[in-house]
Amino acid sequence: MDHPAGPIDDIRAKGAVSVTLGTWQVMVAVLGTDVVAVEDRCTHQDTPLCGGRIRNGRVACPRHGAMFDLRTGKSFAPIAPRPLTVFPARIDGETVIVTLPD
Numbered sequence: 149m150d151h152p153a154g155p156i157d158d159i160r161a162k163g164a165v166s167v168t169l170g171t172w173q174v175m176v177a178v179l180g181t182d183v184v185a186v187e188d189r190c191t192h193q194d195t196p197l198c199g200g201r202i203r204n205g206r207v208a209c210p211r212h213g214a215m216f217d218l219r220t221g222k223s224f225a226p227i228a229p230r231p232l233t234v235f236p237a238r239i240d241g242e243t244v245i246v247t248l249p250d
Contacts, residue, residue: 166198192228
């Protein structure tokens with residue numbers, strides 16, 4: 149199911165935002181010309197990832213520094229062995245749309 153996550157210009161200006169879409173808390177980020185969406189929680193201790201440092205397509209958990217690839221969800225930290233849930237995201241006009249499971 150498609151959900152509007154907000155205006156692309158607002159997300160681009162902030163780098164990343166956390167939004168509630170349906171029953172999911174989702175972090176939406178802009179990586180160059182791409183937009184990505186992942187579940188906004190570290191798989192280590194459910195800490196929100198939004199606000200963590202984003203570099204080279206990876207986000208660092210602000211609590212313990214666990215690193216995740218924002219395109220694939222892959223974890224690069226032994227303390228967080230599970231990957232992030234990744235959602236399809238696209239830009240439709242001026243709005244970012246995130247597709248969540250039914």
